[in-house]
Amino acid sequence: MDIWQGPLPGGRPGTDHTPATTQVTEQHALPGFEAVARLASGALDVSLVALLLADGSAFWYIPPGQPDAPPLDGALLAACRVAARRGQAEVVPDARADARFLPAGTDPAQDGIGFFACEPVFGLGGQLLGALFAVDRQPHPALRAGAQAALRDAASLAGTGAALRSYLDRTDPATGLPHRNAFFADLHTHLPSGADTAWIVAIEAAPVARFNALVRAMGHVYADALMRAMAARTQAWMTPDMQLYQVGTSRLAVLLAGLHDALPPAQLDALVATLRAPIDCLGVPLTLQPGVGLLKVEARELRGGDPLRRVMNAAHVAQNSVRGWAVYDQRQDERQRQEFFLVTELAAALSERTELELHYQPRVDLASGRCVALEALARWRHPTLGAVSPATFVPLAEQAGLMRSLTDWVLDHGLAQLAEWLRGGLDVRLSLNVSSIDLDATLQQRLAAAAARHGVPLARLELEFTESVAIHHNELTRDVLDALRRAGVGIAIDDFGIGYSNLDALRRMPATSLKIDQSLVRNLDARPHDAAIVHAMAALGHDLGFRVVMEGVETASVLAAVRDAGCDEVQGHHIAVPLPAAAVAGWLREHAAPAAAAGAGHAERAHRF
Numbered sequence: 297m298d299i300w301q302g303p304l305p306g307g308r309p310g311t312d313h314t315p316a317t318t319q320v321t322e323q324h325a326l327p328g329f330e331a332v333a334r335l336a337s338g339a340l341d342v343s344l345v346a347l348l349l350a351d352g353s354a355f356w357y358i359p360p361g362q363p364d365a366p367p368l369d370g371a372l373l374a375a376c377r378v379a380a381r382r383g384q385a386e387v388v389p390d391a392r393a394d395a396r397f398l399p400a401g402t403d404p405a406q407d408g409i410g411f412f413a414c415e416p417v418f419g420l421g422g423q424l425l426g427a428l429f430a431v432d433r434q435p436h437p438a439l440r441a442g443a444q445a446a447l448r449d450a451a452s453l454a455g456t457g458a459a460l461r462s463y464l465d466r467t468d469p470a471t472g473l474p475h476r477n478a479f480f481a482d483l484h485t486h487l488p489s490g491a492d493t494a495w496i497v498a499i500e501a502a503p504v505a506r507f508n509a510l511v512r513a514m515g516h517v518y519a520d521a522l523m524r525a526m527a528a529r530t531q532a533w534m535t536p537d538m539q540l541y542q543v544g545t546s547r548l549a550v551l552l553a554g555l556h557d558a559l560p561p562a563q564l565d566a567l568v569a570t571l572r573a574p575i576d577c578l579g580v581p582l583t584l585q586p587g588v589g590l591l592k593v594e595a596r597e598l599r600g601g602d603p604l605r606r607v608m609n610a611a612h613v614a615q616n617s618v619r620g621w622a623v624y625d626q627r628q629d630e631r632q633r634q635e636f637f638l639v640t641e642l643a644a645a646l647s648e649r650t651e652l653e654l655h656y657q658p659r660v661d662l663a664s665g666r667c668v669a670l671e672a673l674a675r676w677r678h679p680t681l682g683a684v685s686p687a688t689f690v691p692l693a694e695q696a697g698l699m700r701s702l703t704d705w706v707l708d709h710g711l712a713q714l715a716e717w718l719r720g721g722l723d724v725r726l727s728l729n730v731s732s733i734d735l736d737a738t739l740q741q742r743l744a745a746a747a748a749r750h751g752v753p754l755a756r757l758e759l760e761f762t763e764s765v766a767i768h769h770n771e772l773t774r775d776v777l778d779a780l781r782r783a784g785v786g787i788a789i790d791d792f793g794i795g796y797s798n799l800d801a802l803r804r805m806p807a808t809s810l811k812i813d814q815s816l817v818r819n820l821d822a823r824p825h826d827a828a829i830v831h832a833m834a835a836l837g838h839d840l841g842f843r844v845v846m847e848g849v850e851t852a853s854v855l856a857a858v859r860d861a862g863c864d865e866v867q868g869h870h871i872a873v874p875l876p877a878a879a880v881a882g883w884l885r886e887h888a889a890p891a892a893a894a895g896a897g898h899a900e901r902a903h904r905f
Contacts, residue, residue: 326355327464328457332428332450333357339446340439342411342432344368347454348380349417349426364433371397372409372431379414380427387444388412390435411436415451420459428454468542470520471527479541479549479604486553487595495558497550498543498589498607499571501526503615506585507546514580519545522577526586529570543604547611558623564588568620587615591624639696641678642689646701652676654709655874658883659727659845659867662858667884668865669758671727672710673874674702690731699733707746711757713877715750722884727758727788735761735773740780758786760811774804781806788845793833803840810837814848814868820857827857834862 326347333345337357343365346356358365366372375396379386389411391397397409411432417425428451439447466478474482486494501507501523511519523546530548531540543549552559571586589610593603609629614622645651656670676684693702706728714726730739747754759780777787788809789802793816812833816826830846837844846858849868858866875883 326353326454326457327460328453329355330357332453332457334359335453336428336430336447336450339443339450340413340430340432341436342413342430344429344431345450346376346429346431347417347426348376348429349458350380350424366409366431366433375412376414376427376429379429380416383416383424383427385416385448386412386414387439389438392435410434413439413447415447417451417455417458419455419462425455425458427451471524471542473527473540473542473548475541476543476604479543479551482539482541482551482553483593483603484598486551487593487598489595492595494593495552496591496593496603496607497552497559497564497567498591498604498611499526499530499548499550499567500587500589500608500611500615501546501548501571502584502586504546510582518578518580522575522582522584523548525575525577526571526584529573530567533567533570544608547608549604549607558592559590564590564621565619572620585615586620587611587613587617588621589614589624590621635692638681638684638689639692639698642676642693642702643696643698645676645678646698646705651678652705652709653876654706654713655876656713656880657867657874658872658887659865660871660887662863662866665887667724667887669725669727670880671760671867671874672706672729674706675874694731694733699731703730703734704742704746707743708749711746711750711752714756715752717881718752718756720881722881724884725756725758725786726752727760727786729760729790732761735776737772737776739776740783743780743785744783753784755784758788758809760788760790762789762791774806777806781808789842791847792837793829807842809845809865810840810842811845811847811867812837812863817846817848817858817868818850818854820861821851821853827861830861838862 329347332347333355334357336342336345337359343362344356344358346354346368348354354368356368368376378396388394388397391409391412394409394412397412409431411430411434413430414427416427419425428447430447466474466481468475483494483496486492502510507519510522523542527540527542527548530550534540534550537552539551539553541549541551568586568588571584571588574581574583576582587610589607589612591603591607591610593607597603606624606629609632610622610624613625613628614620653675654672655675656672658667659669659671660666661668674686674690676686676689678684690699690702693699710726710728714724717724734742743757743759744754746752747757781787786809787805787807788811789805789807790811791813792810793813810833812830816830816833820827820830834844843865844863845865845867846861846863847867849855849858849866849870851870854868855866855870872883872887
């Protein structure tokens with residue numbers, strides 16, 4: 297038994313073609329066709345049953361044990377096409393003398409069609425969809441009434457199957473709404489010429505991570521019911537000239553075709569308010585964080601463009617806005633596309649290329665002028681984009697799940713360089729920035745493995761965490777930090793003073809250093825309020841047993857103001873810019889405090905900074 301489906305083979309009537317048995321259409325298979333074909337082939341005792349539809353689809357069936365079944369090509373295919381368009385029933389008991397079924401130059405007894413019958417196939421609304429064919433190599437006697445009725449029944453069932461396939465080709469089974477393929481088909485229909493326009497409203501039901509968490513917690517049945525509820529709310533908001541589509545698992549789209557003006561803000565506000573209202577779904581209450589995007593699309597933009605992607609971009613942006621809706625912004629879209637490009641390039645740079653490097657910024661003891669630590673700072677020079685700022689690629693690494701890989705890269709390369717400096721006789725410590733993503737039970741093992749690999753004592757290392765990470769740590773992170781301190785690793789609280797400080801949590805942090813954020817230090821010489829805040833922070837840090845570090849010392853006047861603030865260490869461009877590894881040894885030797893220097897010598901050395 298052979299069952300095939302595919303587009304009709306091309307060619308002119310009278311030509312010979314092999315059926316496209318391996319070219320299956322991207323549409324749904326015809327539901328129930330095998331049963332229909334068995335019914336027809338059994339009732340008429342034929343070796344080929346075929347169905348041709350007006351959309352260009354072909355389905356054919358060869359019963360078991362029929363090696364001599366005629367192929368659906370050439371003259372037979374041409375005749376079937378004509379009969380399908382005609383829409384009339386036909387029975388040809390002996391087709392050997394019928395020129396329609398005889399390829400030119402062949403022997404009718406060997407290569408022709410002996411029997412041919414067709415029955416038109418109609419849709420549920422009575423429209424002609426195509427025809428069902430029963431074909432055999434051998435002539436047949438005239439059809440009995442029962443066989444003729446069986447062929448009509450089979451054609452009727454084929455019509456039902458074709459209608460069901462059409463429904464499935466346009467409809468999302470979970471919500472019953474037209475789906476993404478139907479959206480694009482309708483959009484092309486509504487925009488036939490270059491002057492036509494349409495508006496699209498896109499709805500992102502919830503942030504992707506939250507929706508996925510909802511599916512994990514409640515299951516797909518709940519998620520489907522939730523989307524039906526969102527669809528019902530949207531339909532209650534819509535006007536009669538709008539059409540709603542399900543264009544993704546958690547995404548809806550509304551198409552406004554014809555000469556529409558932009559929707560007024562009040563109407564969009566009403567949609568957002570409707571979608572934000574709590575939903576009682578299957579007895580479980582839930583409040584979502586929807587985003588609504590708006591886009592005007594022109595017919596010319598459909599050629600090679602993707603308006604759905606653009607309007608969903610606006611909906612994604614709107615999720616994090618107070619108003620909850622946003623009009624598509626091409627500049628913002630380009631920024632996001634650039635960010636996606638950078639993420640893929642960063643992944644390649646971490647695994648394959650040599651574009652990343654570390655620069656090292658000295659941290660100097662204010663009293664002696666001696667460099668007490670070097671902060672490792674990742675730098676990325678892209679082969680075509682040039683230098684990419686860490687302020688750009690570090691947050692992207694966190695969002696894209698690359699932060700652990702970036703941290704491991706920094707650990708490996710930073711400790712390798714530190715080992716080289718130690719072997720060269722330089723007395724330095726290395727400070728490494730660590731993200732909240734890294735602060736888990738594996739951090740100590742990862743750090744210890746890197747230190748062992750390069751032969752670096754853990755006491756030579758310091759890890760920097762931002763204030764927000766330090767203040768909002770939980771029991772797990774506190775255990776990790778305690779273990780790192782017991783191993784000799786220093787802990788610095790970075791960017792202190794710009795978060796929401798929790799003094800009780802700060803008191804319980806196993807930290808060794810407090811780094812006051814540069815935004816408070818840069819204008820220390822000109823802003824009395826900043827000076828008062830920094831003085832208070834320094835005093836607090838000392839009272840808690842921390843060494844206090846001032847970041848952002850960019851000028852001599854700021855350095856002078858810092859001296860009066862009671863800090864221990866300074867860092868900034870006035871001290872030294874971040875240096876490539878090759879320049880560090882020379883800088884350290886040039887700025888090293890003499891080992892035997894006493895009071896005056898120390899003061900003179902310190903005055904250089």
